[in-house]
Amino acid sequence: MVAPVIVVTAVLIGWPLVRGVYLSLTDATEATMGRTIGVNVIPSSYEFVGFGNYVDILTSGLFWEKLIWTVGWTVACVGLHYGLGLGLALLLNRKMRLRSVYRLLLILPWAVPPFVAAFIWRYLYNSDYGVINAMLKAAGLGAVGWLDDPTTAKIAVIAVNVWVGVPFMMVAMLGGLQSIPGELYEAAEVDGATPWQRFRHITVPGLRTVSSTVVLLGTIWTFNMFPLIFLITGGGPGSSTEILVTYAYREAFTGIRNYSGSAAWGVIILLLLVVLALVYRRALRKQGEVW
Amino acid sequence: MMRRAFSAATIVAALALAVSACGGGDSGSTAAPAQSAAADPSKISGEITWWDTVRPDSEGPTFQALITEFQAKYPNIKVKYVNVPSDQAQNKFQTAAQAGAGAPDVIRSEVAWTSQFASLGYLQPLDGTRALENESDFLPSPLSSTKYNGKSYAVPQVTDTLALLYNKKLLKEAGYEKAPATVEELKKVALDVKAKTGVNGLALNVDAYFLLPFMYGEGGDLLDVQAKKITVNSPANVKAMATVADLVTSGAAPKPAIQDSYANAMTALKDGKAAMIYNGPWALSEIYQGKEFQDKENLGIAPVPAGSAKAGAPTGGWNYAIYAGSKNLDASYEFVRFMSTPEAQAKVAKEISLLPTRASAYDNPDVQGNKDVATFKPIIDTAVARPWIPEGGQLFQPLLEGYQSLVGGKSSPEDMVKSVDEKYHGIFKDWS
Numbered sequence: 243m244v245a246p247v248i249v250v251t252a253v254l255i256g257w258p259l260v261r262g263v264y265l266s267l268t269d270a271t272e273a274t275m276g277r278t279i280g281v282n283v284i285p286s287s288y289e290f291v292g293f294g295n296y297v298d299i300l301t302s303g304l305f306w307e308k309l310i311w312t313v314g315w316t317v318a319c320v321g322l323h324y325g326l327g328l329g330l331a332l333l334l335n336r337k338m339r340l341r342s343v344y345r346l347l348l349i350l351p352w353a354v355p356p357f358v359a360a361f362i363w364r365y366l367y368n369s370d371y372g373v374i375n376a377m378l379k380a381a382g383l384g385a386v387g388w389l390d391d392p393t394t395a396k397i398a399v400i401a402v403n404v405w406v407g408v409p410f411m412m413v414a415m416l417g418g419l420q421s422i423p424g425e426l427y428e429a430a431e432v433d434g435a436t437p438w439q440r441f442r443h444i445t446v447p448g449l450r451t452v453s454s455t456v457v458l459l460g461t462i463w464t465f466n467m468f469p470l471i472f473l474i475t476g477g478g479p480g481s482s483t484e485i486l487v488t489y490a491y492r493e494a495f496t497g498i499r500n501y502s503g504s505a506a507w508g509v510i511i512l513l514l515l516v517v518l519a520l521v522y523r524r525a526l527r528k529q530g531e532v533w
Numbered sequence: 534m535m536r537r538a539f540s541a542a543t544i545v546a547a548l549a550l551a552v553s554a555c556g557g558g559d560s561g562s563t564a565a566p567a568q569s570a571a572a573d574p575s576k577i578s579g580e581i582t583w584w585d586t587v588r589p590d591s592e593g594p595t596f597q598a599l600i601t602e603f604q605a606k607y608p609n610i611k612v613k614y615v616n617v618p619s620d621q622a623q624n625k626f627q628t629a630a631q632a633g634a635g636a637p638d639v640i641r642s643e644v645a646w647t648s649q650f651a652s653l654g655y656l657q658p659l660d661g662t663r664a665l666e667n668e669s670d671f672l673p674s675p676l677s678s679t680k681y682n683g684k685s686y687a688v689p690q691v692t693d694t695l696a697l698l699y700n701k702k703l704l705k706e707a708g709y710e711k712a713p714a715t716v717e718e719l720k721k722v723a724l725d726v727k728a729k730t731g732v733n734g735l736a737l738n739v740d741a742y743f744l745l746p747f748m749y750g751e752g753g754d755l756l757d758v759q760a761k762k763i764t765v766n767s768p769a770n771v772k773a774m775a776t777v778a779d780l781v782t783s784g785a786a787p788k789p790a791i792q793d794s795y796a797n798a799m800t801a802l803k804d805g806k807a808a809m810i811y812n813g814p815w816a817l818s819e820i821y822q823g824k825e826f827q828d829k830e831n832l833g834i835a836p837v838p839a840g841s842a843k844a845g846a847p848t849g850g851w852n853y854a855i856y857a858g859s860k861n862l863d864a865s866y867e868f869v870r871f872m873s874t875p876e877a878q879a880k881v882a883k884e885i886s887l888l889p890t891r892a893s894a895y896d897n898p899d900v901q902g903n904k905d906v907a908t909f910k911p912i913i914d915t916a917v918a919r920p921w922i923p924e925g926g927q928l929f930q931p932l933l934e935g936y937q938s939l940v941g942g943k944s945s946p947e948d949m950v951k952s953v954d955e956k957y958h959g960i961f962k963d964w965s
Contacts, residue, residue: 364792387790479941
């Protein structure tokens with residue numbers, strides 16, 4: 243009964259993957275890929291070049307620059323996602339009035355499609371006509387060219403991604419919190435444990451399974467968060483906010499398309515994430531988690 | 534997301550390979566140019582799709598009206614009008630043409646895209662077809678953009694270049710009756726406007742194309758195609774970049790927004806927050822919607838200010854190109870022919886001030902009656918033709934990144950042209 247699954251997966255994922263890896267070992271571009279369109283016949287003229295593309299990428303300063311920023315961006319975003327998500331979940335996990343209203347409001351950013359969110363924020367950040375600068379001016383402070391300077395642009399995209407990503411973390415954490423039996427807390431209270439001890443010894447271990455899953459997911463998503471970066475800054479100013487995936491896209495889709503170069507970028511990104519996932523799993527195993 | 538982004542290119546490539554492997558696309562239906570095509574309108578039939586890239590609100594209706602006219606004349610041809618934003622059309626067309634599915638029959642192709650599409654085999658050669666009629670009537674500079682390897686792959690639709698657009702009222706308040714003719718004057722006028730009226734003198738748009746007038750003005754350029762030489766790292770260009778940087782640091786222009794630069798500069802002009810911008814005829818219909826220009830007379834149009842060498846701006850514009858895999862070549866030829874007649878061009882010029890590419894269209898009273906076109910015509914005659922090479926479209930990104938770091942104060946003029954030069958050497962590996 244597994245056969246259909248294997249076939250579908252092989253066709254949908256396996257074949258493009260194999261093809262991508264093969265392309266990354268050639269020098270295929272839009273100009274060297276053969277095709278016939280109406281009266282025009284273009285012969286295929288690309289060749290096998292082995293690991294040439296990989297060597298080019300790994301020896302360019304650009305790749306390391308982008309990798310450092312991508313890692314920084316991922317760590318900053320996932321850290322904030324997790325911290326804020328957990329904090330909000332703890333706040334919402336208590337009995338209070340209007341609890342469902344707060345939950346709804348906090349989940350809203352998640353319901354907004356990323357490209358809509360990106361455009362809204364881009365307007366807010368606009369240096370001459372944006373709402374944020376209008377508020378700063380009204381408060382007597384100077385306007386800031388949010389998306390016009392590498393440092394502020396990085397802060398700006400991280401802020402938007404945090405805004406978009408916190409709700410998911412919050413909901414996941416809430417689910418985790420509600421699965422911890424209340425008796426444990428009661429027993430701890432009877433034994434005289436302080437709130438901090440209760441959090442440290444009941445909540446944290448109880449959330450471990452959920453946490454490890456959402457952090458891994460969050461890391462992969464953030465690492466490849468294409469739409470926000472692409473739509474808010476387009477990778478600019480210069481190419482300072484360009485992460486690995488947006489750069490690979492630029493490589494693939496500007497001018498005469500470089501299929502082989504972008505496939506090599508893709509394979510490298512994939513390998514980075516595979517390595518990350520393996521290391522992560524091993525670390526969890528060490529802590530006695532079963533995956 | 535990851536897998537999708539990663540495999541999009543490969544899927545496209547795989548599809549293309551599969552398509553071409555099975556004999557692919559649509560071949561054999563029209564191998565020879567259709568010179569024998571009946572000139573009798575009722576004989577030609579079929580449905581064609583046209584990707585237009587004009588602004589749908591201010592320019593679209595004029596082209597839609599022309600299509601209606603065309604369909605009345607050719608009742609058996611159905612034209613499907615699709616408006617694709619100009620910043621997406623190139624990418625979309627490449628994807629569709631490469632995959633052999635979803636490409637339009639006719640596309641409005643930017644002058645710099647045309648040679649690229651042609652080199653990739655996406656465009657139908659038009660020599661000797663009905664699409665290209667009375668070729669000698671076209672202005673030489675726009676016509677040069679349709680040629681690739683000695684064949685014609687497109688028909689010039691409109692031409693344009695950059696000019697200095699200014700708010701006459703604000704300049705008058707600062708004591709100027711005429712637009713500045715040189716970059717030194719530009720700085721002085723801008724500073725005076727700022728001092729006397731309180732609004733900004735000049736709004737810069739941080740875009741590579743808009744940097745070219747400063748380079749040409751000092752006698753600089755990006756490439757020397759004949760000699761296969763990259764010429765961007767030259768003293769002339771360093772001087773040009775220093776001029777631009779100085780406009781910002783001296784306060785003649787406020788520090789420009791980098792993100793949404795074009796829109797912000799346009800808004801500033803339209804709302805009277807800035808007195809001068811660099812822009813082309815395509816912007817006029819939008820500018821006239823602004824509150825400062827309810828009276829069209831208030832908008833001044835002048836050649837771009839000259840540098841120490843000359844005044845020069847790049848030749849831009851658009852062409853009609855036909856997809857080589859079109860199932861309805863005859864109908865497409867006829868459509869392109871109709872759209873590029875002097876009469877059709879005159880109608881477009883009269884209504885939305887886009888400049889005709891046919892010399893004879895300028896004799897049309899309708900065109901002569903449009904003041905903007907009359908003003909732009911001499912500016913067009915001095916426009917600098919760019920090198921129409923397949924890699925032309927890749928020249929802008931490095932230049933844009935350099936411009937951004939220049940106005941951001943992150944790099945000196947010398948460093949900026951040097952970094953652009955390095956990136957160009959990555960594109961043109963065998964050039965000196």
